Amino acid sequence: MADGVQFPAVRVSCQRCDVRGRAICADCAPAELEELDRIKLYRRFAAGEMIAWAGERMPMIGSVIEGVASLSSTLPDGRRQTVGLMLPSDFLGRPGRDRAGYDVQAATEVTFCMFRAQEFERLLERSPRLSHRLLEMKLDELDVAREWMVLLGRKTARERIASLLVMFGEREAGARDGTSGTIRFPLRITREAMADYLGVTIETVSRQLSQLRREGLIRLLESRGVEISDFAALRREAGGPE
Amino acid sequence: MADGVQFPAVRVSCQRCDVRGRAICADCAPAELEELDRIKLYRRFAAGEMIAWAGERMPMIGSVIEGVASLSSTLPDGRRQTVGLMLPSDFLGRPGRDRAGYDVQAATEVTFCMFRAQEFERLLERSPRLSHRLLEMKLDELDVAREWMVLLGRKTARERIASLLVMFGEREAGARDGTSGTIRFPLRITREAMADYLGVTIETVSRQLSQLRREGLIRLLESRGVEISDFAALRREAGGPE
DNA sequence: CCCGTTGCTTGATCTGAATCAATGAGAGTC
DNA sequence: GACTCTCATTGATTCAGATCAAGCAACGGG
Numbered sequence: 001m002a003d004g005v006q007f008p009a010v011r012v013s014c015q016r017c018d019v020r021g022r023a024i025c026a027d028c029a030p031a032e033l034e035e036l037d038r039i040k041l042y043r044r045f046a047a048g049e050m051i052a053w054a055g056e057r058m059p060m061i062g063s064v065i066e067g068v069a070s071l072s073s074t075l076p077d078g079r080r081q082t083v084g085l086m087l088p089s090d091f092l093g094r095p096g097r098d099r100a101g102y103d104v105q106a107a108t109e110v111t112f113c114m115f116r117a118q119e120f121e122r123l124l125e126r127s128p129r130l131s132h133r134l135l136e137m138k139l140d141e142l143d144v145a146r147e148w149m150v151l152l153g154r155k156t157a158r159e160r161i162a163s164l165l166v167m168f169g170e171r172e173a174g175a176r177d178g179t180s181g182t183i184r185f186p187l188r189i190t191r192e193a194m195a196d197y198l199g200v201t202i203e204t205v206s207r208q209l210s211q212l213r214r215e216g217l218i219r220l221l222e223s224r225g226v227e228i229s230d231f232a233a234l235r236r237e238a239g240g241p242e
Numbered sequence: 243m244a245d246g247v248q249f250p251a252v253r254v255s256c257q258r259c260d261v262r263g264r265a266i267c268a269d270c271a272p273a274e275l276e277e278l279d280r281i282k283l284y285r286r287f288a289a290g291e292m293i294a295w296a297g298e299r300m301p302m303i304g305s306v307i308e309g310v311a312s313l314s315s316t317l318p319d320g321r322r323q324t325v326g327l328m329l330p331s332d333f334l335g336r337p338g339r340d341r342a343g344y345d346v347q348a349a350t351e352v353t354f355c356m357f358r359a360q361e362f363e364r365l366l367e368r369s370p371r372l373s374h375r376l377l378e379m380k381l382d383e384l385d386v387a388r389e390w391m392v393l394l395g396r397k398t399a400r401e402r403i404a405s406l407l408v409m410f411g412e413r414e415a416g417a418r419d420g421t422s423g424t425i426r427f428p429l430r431i432t433r434e435a436m437a438d439y440l441g442v443t444i445e446t447v448s449r450q451l452s453q454l455r456r457e458g459l460i461r462l463l464e465s466r467g468v469e470i471s472d473f474a475a476l477r478r479e480a481g482g483p484e
Numbered sequence: 485c486c487c488g489t490t491g492c493t494t495g496a497t498c499t500g501a502a503t504c505a506a507t508g509a510g511a512g513t514c
Numbered sequence: 515g516a517c518t519c520t521c522a523t524t525g526a527t528t529c530a531g532a533t534c535a536a537g538c539a540a541c542g543g544g
Contacts, residue, residue, distance in 0.1 A: 199395030
């Protein structure tokens with residue numbers, strides 16, 4: 001939304017894709033890429049739109065091209081916990097299962113590059129490169145999930161907020177050094193989405209952000225932007241060992 | 243310890259292995275099994291012994307044959323969160339990484355079936371069956387981790403304890419129906435290990451167990467045993483949707 | 485046998501975050 | 515311009531679980 005190419009809801013050549021290099025197709029040979037190209041389909045979701053419901057059939061799986069989607073679980077009494085944020089290049093869906101394990105919702109406007117599950121699975125069986133890449137990506141997801149378990153199990157509200165800002169900041173900084181200098185980026189998601197992910201209430205998110213602002217660690221800009229002048233200082237507040 | 247075969251710290255034929263059928267080797271053809279047999283090594287760890295340290299080299303990877311091992315992360319100030327319990331048949335280690343991501347500790351006496359990481363990885367590249375099985379197992383671990391995120395982010399102390407008991411009870415019941423009748427099993431791990439896994443303190447674990455006992459939902463037996471007369475009732479206390 | 489250690493339980497008190505409640509700011513609509 | 519939504523902030527109060535503290539039972543030495 002802020003920057004980056006705007007994708008139409010139509011097919012885009014894999015070669016020109018924003019996430020080609022780090023998505024499921026990263027290691028594909030030209031022939032494999034061509035096969036993927038043939039079975040893929042772009043699909044756009046509006047912010048807030050449900051992409052899948054836990055337990056329901058989910059005939060399409062694929063990569064996030066742009067935007068943020070959330071995976072969440074809801075307890076019978078309505079308490080909700082987001083168990084993963086899918087960012088550009090992340091792969092959504094579990095090959096071999098035809099039902100979604102979680103509620104999937106577009107947290108911002110989201111563009112997906114989707115495949116029919118069955119066709120993708122057939123390709124997966126024939127391509128060791130593709131299945132190896134899938135394994136690597138899911139192992140990374142597992143590490144991220146476990147890192148988040150530490151946050152949910154042991155960190156204070158303040159540390160949770162700081163951790164989230166650091167996580168977004170690092171994603172944003174990307175290849176840049178990221179450790180120094182002022183960085184500024186949009187949070188993109190609502191307070192509610194942050195609260196669901198951090199295992200706190202929306203009021204706590206708001207209070208802790210205000211507190212960090214009062215202390216000068218962050219600035220809150222309009223349209224969900226944040227500015228961090230001393231990234232290392234914020235990282236210290238996040239508690240984590242990384 | 244309670245029941246089950248006692249393994250010596252020596253080689254045991256894969257055919258006679260307790261976890262053959264559900265471990266990494268489940269789908270192996272005889273030829274592959276033979277190869278694994280050749281490079282495997284049994285190793286025993288005493289309860290409390292460290293198996294690996296986060297960030298340190300970890301030249302061996304492999305399957306838990308018997309006992310319980312914990313994966314934990316420790317924050318700089320000492321707060322600790324267990325991010326996974328490795329039970330018999332679970333596969334420990336990330337092929338492709340030579341350093342441990344977490345502290346790995348034997349929670350009970352543990353028997354491992356280990357492979358030299360490099361040799362196992364070479365085999366993995368040649369065997370689609372093996373790598374497919376690894377993917378399936380890690381996807382299951384990811385689901386378990388995410389289910390635990392819901393517990394850590396949203397459940398009350400009482401629900402956490404009940405969830406743990408249900409989890410152990412289901413593992414124990416195994417193929418049996420498990421939903422009805424009195425079940426009795428050993429918890430195996432200490433209160434501290436439970437607390438680390440549940441994101442609470444050891445005092446809270448103790449109090450909630452006592453509370454459930456007072457209400458007649460469980461009985462606490464000697465040597466860490468529990469008896470659950472109404473498993474469905476306990477499951478109701480666990481809060482989860484499953 | 486006494487002594488220290490480990491694992492566990494229980495009680496008293498404190499506190500961080502939830503809950504309950506009110507208000508504000510912007511965006512869309514009639 | 516008045517309306518209704520959604521999203522966010524802030525304040526007052528409550529409460530679940532942490533922290534601090536004491537004590538007990540089992541165990542293994544010396």
